[in-house]
Amino acid sequence: MAADINTPTPESGTSSQTDDGGYDKKCIFCKIVKGEMGTELLHNDETISCFRDIHPGAPHHYLVVPSKHVGNCKSLRKEHVSLVEKMVEMGKEMLQKNNVTDLNDVRFGFHWPPFCSVTHLHLHVLAPVSQMGFMSRLVYRLNSYWFITADQLLQRLNSMS
Template sequence: MAEAECSAASPAGDSACSVKQEEEAVGVYDSKCIFCRISRGQEPGTELLHSPDEDLVCFKDIRPGAPHHYLVVPKKHMGNCKTLTKDNIPLVKKMVEVGNTILQRNHFTDLEDTRVGYHWPPFCTIAHLHLHVLAPASQLGFLSRMIYRLNSYWFITADQLIERLQAENTAS
């Protein structure tokens, strides 16, 4: 929220505005980022399927590539998967865990028939870390099979990302 909007919203100085401005200053929140706004419930019409966790939210993809297509997103604004380090491995694992929980909550239990991963830069449409959880993978359409293709230049599974992060740190 811009400073003028904060002043207009609350002439006395709304503490929520101050918090948002402070968070933007330290890179925790980006008011221009759709995923930051969704994670804070600021986008009408987006149902949060997982939000009790302090760090992650989950919601349906607006252009689903499979009958179940969810995005798991950190509430804190983070760059794409190329910006991650070994320290982020627990976050990646937690994102997968949340995705699997949402699938099971929506009566999809064949976790072997899923596609779970990240678009690899520069093939990211939104510059905020987000995990795609698609199921059943066996029902991906032609275009979705291309967009979420395993072993491609533009998509990496969560397991592959974890392996890369572990390998980068053993090489250092």
């Protein structure tokens, strides 16, 4: 299929755009991680980075991304389990730093392709879920075709052979 030619790979994004350092010059999240967009980085190391969502769906809405370009969640393989787990841990740390203590009222998840606007893997960390508006409840809805929780993604990855 012609559409598969430019499908991002987990390691490098689209090969025509990504340099050897895992940077995709066309990717907005790669630019944010590199400090090119003026976005405040709440966390940034060589593995993962975190910043606020530009269109928050909850009072606390953070995006946790790999610091190097990694394709969307559909392109992940079993070897990415530890990366996803680190992303979730960073999300929990960010909530804790911002005095969100009720982890029963949070949502950690990914938009399932083709329902993601940026192909760089990104975890949505939303809290409190009970304060999300109608549209956010739709966009980040559990058990939908377009959103998968971090736990569901980890189950999928762990079941791969």
